Structures are given as C-alpha cells and as structure tokens.
Amino acid sequence: MVDQLSEAEREDALDGLPDWDHDEARDAISRSFTFENFSEAFAFMTRVALLAEAADHHPEWSNVYNRVDILLTTHDAGGLSERDIEMAEAIDALVD
C-alpha cells in the first residue's frame, strides 16, 4: 500500500512538476505531449509503457495521431501518491 500525499506534500511535488496540471476532482495529474507524427508519439508511448511496467504503476492515457494525454493517480491511495510523482518525473525525463 502507498499513502495519498498530504496537501503540503502535494503542493511541494506539484511545484517540481510545472508541466503537469492537477485535477482536483480526481486528485490526479495530467500532461499532454505533442510530437511530429504518430510514429514519434507511439515511440514515446512505448518508452512510457516500459517505465510503467517496471514500476508496476500504469497511466490512464489516450492518443490521437501525434498527441498523447497522460493522467496519473494511484487508485489504491484514493489520489496522488509518491508513485505518481516519481512516474511523472521519469516521463518528463524522456522528453525534456
């Protein structure tokens, strides 16, 4: 089990993830990524899939051609946990 972040922990974490939006209703974070084309977008998705499987922590995500939308939350924790923050940082490291 993993704990939901406290409000202070969440604020600290979000300060470190300026490209992610906080969905208050779901206590989730999301980010949209745009690539040159589908091939580039799916290559990115494959890298995220490998991260997700290695961490056993999987995104909710969608793709339309060159766009990938990723949402992270921890169902078991009822909202954001440290696992989401770590995954967001790892995803950011792929593209930034």
Place this chain on the structure above:
Amino acid sequence: MVDQLSEAEREDALDGLPDWDHDEARDAISRSFTFENFSEAFAFMTRVALLAEAADHHPEWSNVYNRVDILLTTHDAGGLSERDIEMAEAIDALVD
C-alpha cells in the same frame, strides 16, 4: 481523399462488425478490448500501431491497465469510410 460511407454501405459494413458500436453523433465505430494485464494490452496496442502506421490511418484510443478502447473514424471524410471498416477488420483479426 476517401468518401464517407452512404447509409446503405454503412449498414452493410456494421453488419460485418458485430463487436463494434456505432457512434451516430460522430459517425465513428468503437470497440473495447480487455486483456489479462497491462503487458498483454500494450502488446496488442503495438500490433494495432503497426497496422495503423502501415495504413496511414490512425485510431483515437485510450488505455487503462488491461483495457484498450479504440474509436475509428475518417476525419477527411467527415465520418466513417471504407478505411475504418478495413482497419476494424484488421484489428479484429488480431484478437478473434
């Protein structure tokens, strides 16, 4: 360019795709797929991505863990075209 299917053509096509739902508002077809786990789901997505890139016809799709939702329509045609029907048949052939 590719033409939107006529009503008669669409009805014929949908008769051949019993696992797909027709979204009348968007003139699109959609199907949900459920797998054992994320690894199986993403393996399927990779095969669909290869089909999509080869056909230069890409789905709108989302994934949450072991579930993959696929929607097909042809933006250039303003709705369903023969390209969607062919893609749906190719996707079905991966799983059925």
